[in-house]
Structure formats: structure tokens, C-alpha cells
Amino acid sequence: MSKIVFNFLYFSGINYFFRLLNEKKLVLLGYHSIVDLSKQNDYALELYPGLAVSKNHFENQISYLKEKGYVFLNFSDLELVKEGKMLTSKKSAIIYFDDGFRDIYFNAYPILKKYDARATIFLTIDFVNQNSASKSIVENAKTRNRKLDFSATPIYLSWRECALMKDIIEYGAHGVTHQKLNELGGQDLDREIQVSKNEIERNLNIRTTAFSYPHGRFNDVTEREIRKAGFLFSISTKYGANDIRELGRPLRKIIIGPEDDVKSLEVKLGAYYPLRTIALRLLGKNYG
Numbered sequence: 001m002s003k004i005v006f007n008f009l010y011f012s013g014i015n016y017f018f019r020l021l022n023e024k025k026l027v028l029l030g031y032h033s034i035v036d037l038s039k040q041n042d043y044a045l046e047l048y049p050g051l052a053v054s055k056n057h058f059e060n061q062i063s064y065l066k067e068k069g070y071v072f073l074n075f076s077d078l079e080l081v082k083e084g085k086m087l088t089s090k091k092s093a094i095i096y097f098d099d100g101f102r103d104i105y106f107n108a109y110p111i112l113k114k115y116d117a118r119a120t121i122f123l124t125i126d127f128v129n130q131n132s133a134s135k136s137i138v139e140n141a142k143t144r145n146r147k148l149d150f151s152a153t154p155i156y157l158s159w160r161e162c163a164l165m166k167d168i169i170e171y172g173a174h175g176v177t178h179q180k181l182n183e184l185g186g187q188d189l190d191r192e193i194q195v196s197k198n199e200i201e202r203n204l205n206i207r208t209t210a211f212s213y214p215h216g217r218f219n220d221v222t223e224r225e226i227r228k229a230g231f232l233f234s235i236s237t238k239y240g241a242n243d244i245r246e247l248g249r250p251l252r253k254i255i256i257g258p259e260d261d262v263k264s265l266e267v268k269l270g271a272y273y274p275l276r277t278i279a280l281r282l283l284g285k286n287y288g
């Protein structure tokens, strides 16, 4: 969406109205990498610029949420909410990171600590084991003639780094090989789901209950399989805020990208997704 539309929604009062409507809903704010722009030659800006949110934007967003009275939940809290053992405050947010980029440890974790916030990282097993990287990163490296040496310059968090952040970070699964689960079946599907759960639980000595679908892709079969494997929550390609009574379905998310400052975060918390849905319907496009 262009800056003009964002500004219009922000200043028109329409956004304020939608934010009030969304106040009792749970928002899942999805990030990938958090990058320090003061560091020249940062790997992130060369190989995955579309996924890298600046440290400054991230801090401003967390500070904004805190100031507005958002409570930062994790999936263990959500389990209690689902079982009716915990009441949510008026505004609640889950901050999460997909793929497990290593820069979260250096750039996001200190900020989360500073604001007394918590978050969830969704790990892809082959990435943590430093065996591979996501397809787009591998392709970018190839085009730029840059050799990927995972041991010399790790892109993703190691198990050790993950363990160091366990005081405020929970871990969820994001597959073994980062494939679209809706295109898999049988043993392949089973492996992506069950092995990712087992590996995280074994390596970090925790219980994991949330699954973030790689590329957001899912269908009825994947949903059935992840619940069978013991996951209680899933994150999908659906966008927007979540009704607290519907936590058993694939959860909706709000994706935060490199362009998003506090103002666009506010619009994404309010009018952006409801109006986007209406616009897409009017254009006859399918909307998840």
C-alpha cells in the first residue's frame, strides 16, 4: 500500500475507529530479521533486505506498543487463555520472528529485555543446524556471486544462542526444510511437522505448542496433522487480528516489513487489513 493511502488512513480518523474495534483482539506481529543499519556491509541488507527491519524501527514499535498498554504474551500464555485459565488484558500482542535469524540475538533480544517484552522465534531445523538457508537467500547469494559459508558467517541462530535467550523467548516450529506444507503429503509432511517439534524440544529442553507455516501455506490436511502431532496453535497466510474465542483455528498475523515505521504499524493495527479485505473482495480476488 502506498504511503499516501497509509497517511490518509492515519490522519482521517478511520484508523482510530478500526483500532477501537480491534482493541479486544489478539495481534500477532510477525518479523524476520532485525538489522543494525549503522553496520556497513551487513549480510542482511545484501542477502535478505526484504526481511530486515531496522533496529530503530523495531525499538520504536516495541516502545509504542508498551506505551499504548499492550501486554506481550507468549504461546504458553495463549494455552492458558484457550483453556480459560487466564484472562487477557484489553490489548494483547504476540511478537514473533520466523526463520530464526541470528541477528535477533544481537539486535532484537536486548531491546525486548529493555522493554520487559517477550517473544517467540519459529525455527527451521535445517537452518539452525547450519545446513542450509531459505531459497531466496541462496538465490540472492548466487546472483551476487557471494559464497555462503554457514560456519564462517552464520545467518541463523544456533541451538546455543537459542538457549541463551530462553528467559524471555519461547520457540515454535517452522518445519525442517522450509517447504510449503500444502504441497507435501505422507512421510514428507509427517517429517516436517513431527521432526521439527521433536528437535526443538530435545535441543532446548522445552515443550513447543505453536507451528508457523513456512510461506504461510496450509490446508485441512496440514491442520489435522499438526494438531495430531500435539501443536495447539498455527500461524497461516490469514491477515489481521484474532478473536480470542477462535484460537483453535489458524491464527491471523500482521507482517511488519522494512518500510514500516510506528505510523504504519498503527494503521496495520487498525484499518489496513479490514479495508484490504474489502478491496480485494471488490476486485474479485480470493482473500484468506
Ligand SMILES: [Zn+2]
Residues within 6 Å of the ligand: 098, 099, 174, 178, 214, 215
Ligand atoms: Zn519462513
